[in-house]
Amino acid sequence: MKGKTDKKLEQKNIKPTAMRQLVYEILEKQKKALSLYEIEQQFDNVERSTIFRTLKTFQDNYLIHSIDDGTGAVKYALCDDDCTCKPDDLHIHFLCNKCGQTHCMKDMPVPKMDLAEGFSFENANFVVKGICPNCR
Amino acid sequence: MKGKTDKKLEQKNIKPTAMRQLVYEILEKQKKALSLYEIEQQFDNVERSTIFRTLKTFQDNYLIHSIDDGTGAVKYALCDDDCTCKPDDLHIHFLCNKCGQTHCMKDMPVPKMDLAEGFSFENANFVVKGICPNCR
DNA sequence: AAAACTTTGCAATACTGTTGCACGTACTTA
DNA sequence: TAAGTACGTGCAACAGTATTGCAAAGTTTT
Ligand SMILES: [Mn+2]
Ligand SMILES: [Mn+2]
Ligand SMILES: [Zn+2]
Ligand SMILES: [Zn+2]
Numbered sequence: 528m529k530g531k532t533d534k535k536l537e538q539k540n541i542k543p544t545a546m547r548q549l550v551y552e553i554l555e556k557q558k559k560a561l562s563l564y565e566i567e568q569q570f571d572n573v574e575r576s577t578i579f580r581t582l583k584t585f586q587d588n589y590l591i592h593s594i595d596d597g598t599g600a601v602k603y604a605l606c607d608d609d610c611t612c613k614p615d616d617l618h619i620h621f622l623c624n625k626c627g628q629t630h631c632m633k634d635m636p637v638p639k640m641d642l643a644e645g646f647s648f649e650n651a652n653f654v655v656k657g658i659c660p661n662c663r
Numbered sequence: 664m665k666g667k668t669d670k671k672l673e674q675k676n677i678k679p680t681a682m683r684q685l686v687y688e689i690l691e692k693q694k695k696a697l698s699l700y701e702i703e704q705q706f707d708n709v710e711r712s713t714i715f716r717t718l719k720t721f722q723d724n725y726l727i728h729s730i731d732d733g734t735g736a737v738k739y740a741l742c743d744d745d746c747t748c749k750p751d752d753l754h755i756h757f758l759c760n761k762c763g764q765t766h767c768m769k770d771m772p773v774p775k776m777d778l779a780e781g782f783s784f785e786n787a788n789f790v791v792k793g794i795c796p797n798c799r
Numbered sequence: 800a801a802a803a804c805t806t807t808g809c810a811a812t813a814c815t816g817t818t819g820c821a822c823g824t825a826c827t828t829a
Numbered sequence: 830t831a832a833g834t835a836c837g838t839g840c841a842a843c844a845g846t847a848t849t850g851c852a853a854a855g856t857t858t859t
Contacts, residue, residue, distance in 0.1 A: 542856090544806065563846080574808050579847075581806095595733040597788055599816085600846065619776070624785055638774060640755070645796030649760055652733055653789045660781030678825095680837065699815080710839050715816075717837095735847080736815065 538608070539588040546573070550581050551590070560594050560602035560620070560629040596622040596629045596654050604631050617651055623659035630659070674744070675724040682709070686717045687726070696730050696738035696756070696765040732758040732765045732790050740767050753787055759795035766795070 532551050536543040553569050554561060566578055582603055585591040589611050594602045610616045617637040621630045637651045668687050672679040689705050690697060702714055718739055721727040725747050730738045746752045753773040757766045773787045 542805080544855095546807075575846095576809080576848080577807055595731065597731040621778070621782060632779065634779070635776065640771065640791065642757070642791065642793070643768065643770070645799065646757055646791075647793040647799065648791060649793040651789070651791045653787070655776065655778065655782075655784060655787045657778070657783040657785040663781065663783065678836080680825095682838075711815095712817080712840080713838055 536590070539585075539590045541584060541588050541590060546577060547581055547584070550578060550585070554591060554603065554605050557604075558630070560596075560604040560631065562600035562602050564600060566603075594620045594629055594631075594654070595652055596620060597656075598622065598627060598629075602629050607633070614648060614650070617653075619653045619655055621659065622654055622656045623662055624656050625658055625662035628659060628661075629654075672726070675721075675726045677720060677724050677726060682713060683717055683720070686714060686721070690727060690739065690741050693740075694766070696732075696740040696767065698736035698738050700736060702739075730756045730765055730767075730790070731788055732756060733792075734758065734763060734765075738765050743769070750784060750786070753789075755789045755791055757795065758790055758792045759798055760792050761794055761798035764795060764797075765790075 530548075532548045532555075533543040536547060536551060541547060549570070550566060553566055563575065563579060563582065566582075567573065567575055570578075582591065582593075586593060586603070589606055591603045592606050592610070592612055594604065596602060606612065607616070614637070619632045619635040619637060621632055622628075623630075632655075637653050640648070642648060666684075668684050668691075669679040672683060672687060677683060685706070686702060689702055699711065699715060699718065702718075703709065703711055706714075718727065718729075722729060722739070725742055727739045728742050728746070728748055730740065732738060742748065743752070750773070755768045755771040755773060757768055758764075759766075768791075773789050776784070778784060
């Protein structure tokens with residue numbers, strides 16, 4: 528019988544290898560977005576590059592999305608089941624200036640914006656910075 | 664008699680050295696935001712680190728603001744005269760997915776957002792990505 | 800079982816940003 | 830003006846993150 532993790536991976540056309548299961552489960556447990564380095568820390572002996580490529584595969588298949596919060600390390604978080612990272616699926620992210628944690632604000636979609644003449648919208652990265660509930 | 668550049672620098676309490684004048688004028692000429700590397704290219708023989716520190720000084724004194732557009736290199740653009748990079752001064756930036764140029768959308772302020780309970784707003788980095796007028 | 804393809808581990812590398820230190824220049828003050 | 834001090838610049842080294850080539854190990858297909 529197949530586990531829940533395997534189903535989630537296959538749902539997004541990702542072959543569920545051991546590595547991928549583990550990385551998925553790490554991301555699933557978290558409330559916050561994780562950097563490559565933070566994921567690496569959760570293992571005893573796994574290759575940065577393997578995790579890197581795992582994350583790339585996940586991202587290419589819309590299992591996760593990446594957030595560049597300006598801290599220097601890109602962070603990753605799970606997408607919703609039906610997400611394809613199209614404009615309508617985008618949400619705002621919050622970086623705590625104190626603890627450095629980055630959160631998905633899934634209830635705050637990226638607002639529609641009227642761009643100046645000639646500019647077309649494809650994608651967005653909206654990061655709000657401030658203090659999180661834990662740090663105040 | 665003092666030049667326009669010197670006045671701009673002194674207005675923000677920056678001593679106008681030769682280096683600083685040149686970097687300022689490079690930024691002033693541009694319609695788009697420039698990376699450290701791009702600025703370096705405009706000189707024959709200047710030190711990365713000197714430009715780096717020049718930009719840091721500029722930023723500390725609200726002469727320029729930085730934009731992390733996710734391309735890996737932070738970009739810089741001039742602030743308005745009265746800017747102090749407070750929430751009200753923030754605007755959205757546009758990164759062209761084709762040519763890689765990043766523009767200040769100074770007429771698009773960062774919208775006020777109601778954050779979830781417990782989160783406070785200090786700052787923001789909103790980047791819209793798409794195709795710019797030149798590339799379509 | 801062999802061939803073909805995919806995933807992983809290892810090592811090396813690229814790129815951007817950042818710092819220590821020494822030297823030179825500009826400003827301050829006696 | 831001369832000495833003393835603060836500031837700015839150049840050079841070199843380093844740190845952190847992302848990324849790639851290549852070969853070994855594992856998986857799937859014929
Ligand atoms: Mn998110
Ligand atoms: Mn701007
Ligand atoms: Zn926090
Ligand atoms: Zn363009």
